[in-house]
Amino acid sequence: MVHINNNFTKLSKSYLFSEIERKVGTFKAENPDKSIIRMGIGDVTLPLPNACIEAMHKAVDEMGSAATFRGYGPEQGYLFLRDKICEYDYKPYGVNITPDEVFVSDGAKSDTGNITDILGSECRVAVTDPVYPVYVDTNVMAGRTDIVYMPCTAENGFVPELPKENVDVIYLCYPNNPTGTSLKRSELKVFVDYAIEHKALILFDAAYEAYISNTDVPHSIYEIDGAERVAIEFRSYSKTAGFTGTRCSYTVVPKTCVGYAADGTPFPLNEIWNRRQCTKFNGTPYIIQRAAEAIYSDSGWEQVKQMTGYYKANAAVMRNALETKGYKGVYGGVDSPYVWLKTPDGMSSWSFFDYMLSEKGIVCTPGVGFGRSGEGYVRLTAFNTMENTIEAMNRL
Numbered sequence: 541m542v543h544i545n546n547n548f549t550k551l552s553k554s555y556l557f558s559e560i561e562r563k564v565g566t567f568k569a570e571n572p573d574k575s576i577i578r579m580g581i582g583d584v585t586l587p588l589p590n591a592c593i594e595a596m597h598k599a600v601d602e603m604g605s606a607a608t609f610r611g612y613g614p615e616q617g618y619l620f621l622r623d624k625i626c627e628y629d630y631k632p633y634g635v636n637i638t639p640d641e642v643f644v645s646d647g648a649k650s651d652t653g654n655i656t657d658i659l660g661s662e663c664r665v666a667v668t669d670p671v672y673p674v675y676v677d678t679n680v681m682a683g684r685t686d687i688v689y690m691p692c693t694a695e696n697g698f699v700p701e702l703p704k705e706n707v708d709v710i711y712l713c714y715p716n717n718p719t720g721t722s723l724k725r726s727e728l729k730v731f732v733d734y735a736i737e738h739k740a741l742i743l744f745d746a747a748y749e750a751y752i753s754n755t756d757v758p759h760s761i762y763e764i765d766g767a768e769r770v771a772i773e774f775r776s777y778s779k780t781a782g783f784t785g786t787r788c789s790y791t792v793v794p795k796t797c798v799g800y801a802a803d804g805t806p807f808p809l810n811e812i813w814n815r816r817q818c819t820k821f822n823g824t825p826y827i828i829q830r831a832a833e834a835i836y837s838d839s840g841w842e843q844v845k846q847m848t849g850y851y852k853a854n855a856a857v858m859r860n861a862l863e864t865k866g867y868k869g870v871y872g873g874v875d876s877p878y879v880w881l882k883t884p885d886g887m888s889s890w891s892f893f894d895y896m897l898s899e900k901g902i903v904c905t906p907g908v909g910f911g912r913s914g915e916g917y918v919r920l921t922a923f924n925t926m927e928n929t930i931e932a933m934n935r936l
């Protein structure tokens with residue numbers, strides 16, 4: 541008899557997006573003439589930058605010729621890409637990351653999930669509430685069900701407080717999905733100092749780094765002194781350059797960052813993650829890595845800035861419109877493509893979702909789907925067209 545990993549039976553049912561689809565489907569069937577604007581989508585809508593397309597075409601041709609064909613690549617990613625990452629994503633912020641600390645991958649979702657492979661089963665894990673569900677579910681799959689939640693609410697300005705109990709691993713996602721809020725340097729430093737003091741590890745998901753506008757918001761956790769000893773950082777090209785369907789990301793594990801064996805001996809996490817990747821991963825496709833490399837060319841950089849600028853302009857339209865219309869409690873949307881909206885009159889997340897759909901033809905995401913502290917909020921995304929974003933705001 542084959543026994544399943546029993547931890548899977550402990551996962552809470554994820555019905556958020558299927559429930560949204562069910563409700564939208566019913567509404568459409570009952571109101572075939574009404575137009576619906578989707579402000580709930582977490583996927584980008586603009587096509588890939590031209591520089592990336594050109595690089596992929598060229599790489600495809602290389603694959604078609606024996607002289608330039610590439611088979612298995614380095615598990616860590618090609619050096620041509622890792623060099624650029626260090627040069628363009630870190631150096632300008634005064635952060636000295638070397639290519640052997642960068643691991644190119646096929647998504648921040650995979651890496652933030654797979655990282656649990658290198659954590660001891662007894663680690664106590666803390667996450668924010670609301671939270672990107674991958675952090676919780678992958679820990680439950682690994683048998684860690686005793687998760688500490690750090691509420692992020694309007695009352696604490698969406699800045700999580702340090703856990704009261706000792707924790708070993710802290711997941712932070714900034715700029716944040718779903719609240720769209722960010723942490724200032726001084727606020728992030730509190731967590732780095734905690735991790736140093738408690739020999740803990742911060743798993744820092746910076747998937748939305750490209751949306752940062754405020755100068756007091758760090759682009760990398762390694763801008764904070766000492767973070768290179770206690771933090772792993774995840775980056776993604778998905779929301780930066782429209783790679784949601786193309787799949788490329790990277791994870792930085794500094795060589796100074798350590799975890800501890802049962803007897804307290806420090807172990808470089810870089811070595812362990814490298815071992816894990818070499819065992820279970822055979823690298824991101826060459827063609828895709830060439831596309832990612834093209835982001836760092838002059839034209840690619842310009843095109844990517846235009847793309848994120850377009851979504852940021854949508855977010856600004858949403859923020860301004862909601863505030864002008866008198867909505868109290870409009871958060872995020874400055875350093876992020878997400879606006880986190882307090883529902884009016886104390887409505888629950890789902891009641892406001894129903895109201896928005898039936899009365900305005902707008903689809904949002906109920907905040908409670910991201911955790912208990914998300915109740916009474918909805919998430920609106922800036923990934924629709926400018927035209928639809930303006931139309932949605934007019935409907936409100």
Ligand code: PLP
Pocket residue numbers: 582646647648649650652672713717745747775776777778783784788789
């Ligand atoms: N991390 C966060 C916080 C996200 O919101 C998302 C996607 O929505 C991801 C990671 C996934 O990124 P990727 O497409 O690189 O897997």
